[in-house]
Amino acid sequence: MRAITGLLTAAAALAATPLAAQAPGEDSAVRVPDCDRACLIGHLKAHMNALEARNPLLLNLARDVRFAENNVFIPVGDGLWRTVDAVDDVGLETADPSTGNAAWFGSVVENGQPAIYAVRIHVANGEIDEIESVVHRRTALPAPFGDVTKMVHDAEFNEILPPAQRRSRERMLAIADSYFDTVEVNDGQVFAPFSEDCGRLENGISTTAPAPNASGAGNAAAIASGCREQFELGIYRINKRIRRDFFIVDEERGVAVGRGFFDHANEWDRYLLTNGREMRTALKWPNSITLLEAFRIKDAEIQRIEAVFTYVPYFMHNPFWGPHSPAPRHQADPAACDTACVTANTNAVMRAYPNRGQWASLPWADKVGYAENSVGIRVNEGIWQGVTAIDPRPLVLADAQTGKGVWIGKIEEHGQPAWAAITVSSVGKEIGGIDALIRRKEYGAPWAEPAQAPAFAALPASRRTPRAAMITAANTFNNAMAARSGQAPQGLADDCEWAVNGQVMAKCAEAFTGGALGALEAVRDREVLAVDEERGLIAVRAFEDFPATVGDVTRYPRTLQVVQLFRFEQGRIRRLEAYTSELPYGMKPH
16 A cells, blocks of 8 residues: 555656756747847837937837946936937848847937947837947047948848858857957967958948058058958957857848957057067057947858947946946944054055055955946956056045045056046955046046146144035035036135146136036035045045036036045135046946
8 A cells, every 4th residue: 555655646746747847047948039020120220210319208118128328327318318419321230039139330420420339229028128339439549430421331231141151040159259269369369260351340440441441540451451361460469358248140141249348458568460560559558348249150251240339447347247246345443443554555555556466465355346447347457457657755645434545646557647546445454445546648638747646734723624514515515516506615715726637627616607517417426535634635536427418528428437635724625636537428336
């Protein structure tokens, strides 16, 4: 009986067991796309029409739609949606029903100026639930920027290949990925199969055309023509790392589309091509480009490439790829680390920058946060590999109550000077975080060569301002900036001057009354970094949003991370020194 009972129990268990299991992460073994290619292209066209109309309400959007411009999540309708004047009548269109993605490459007009533009949309249940755009504006930074009136998208991207010239989805992914393998740490070794007539269009300009047509900043065709030939020379050796992901594969047309980042570490400022020619890096500091890139693959060879890319802070991440890791939060302990201790930790960090091997011996906490221009990266990356000298006479502001020390002065990256405002956080006697704001001259005015750091002597006791009063006055100042009322706040000395990145801009009151702040929309995410009553100093970090909707000579949306240094005397603001780094619009603190 026990044997029979056991058999019946086993049979019942088998009956309760599903007869089939699903692939990991999927809820069904049958997944039929609910939006075919024509459907996806229809949503794509609708998006471009809505963008041109500056009206996202014209789209069928999911309630939880996510929108990112240059890798920053902002509300749909912000950023380019508020500044666009027109979009191209014809763009490069691609789609993949199996992933629900579609992409468009072309150009737009923004506040009267051309901009290169690419976008990815994702459609689910008949609604657009993701929009991811890359916008490249013409700036002083060296990057290709084509004549958009002459931009032509290769028609072969839309042609259906004969079956014999197609390759499977998996093989297409491998071929497209081999392109990024080749350009990563490009040393002359070529992994990708290129056709003899392979051509590449980057930001609207051919970067593989013969030299007579190779005009424009950053155009590799001025050195060598052809896809394979450039890689065999090792022109792109500056690419330390290529982070990438593919979201479209169209086997019929032989098209694969990916997104990613090229990380230019610039740990050295010159290198040799495989033919012995010396090259110098266009920029002396670490930077990344973010991109959307399309490949046309025929007969298992890369035939055509089209890319849109733009500069972003070094090691910028894509918010669609995975969760962002926030910096660890620490509580200051003045009893464990007084002002002298905070100062010592701050100076120790700064001494370690030009001495690359010293970073490991610093007194690190168990968990440490590190950011450069609001992007979290690893210690010993970024400027750790490029700083060759630091200011011998910096301004250091340390505060045991906040546990933070602020170092302001000049750094040199491969000999090129830049302003730095670097905040070091102490946890007990250990270093728990570093937030480095670096401003380089390539971003243009306001800028003055950092000949010396600002210097402020200790004040007589009768001319000092209490800590709480300085904090309140700094907050009032920033509230007045954001209000844009044309009225200066109370508490400004008559001779108060406002300098930005070393350049004196105006008298403090005149900046409010003269309309200089009209383009500013918000001053947000403010944080008091350090206060020094003896010298009348307070350092504040803030983020300033400029949507470029009114009165902005820059003409494109951007955000500035700012470290403000206020000097008080007898309760009044006597001087303001501000240091800024330009970020994609809407970017938040790390």
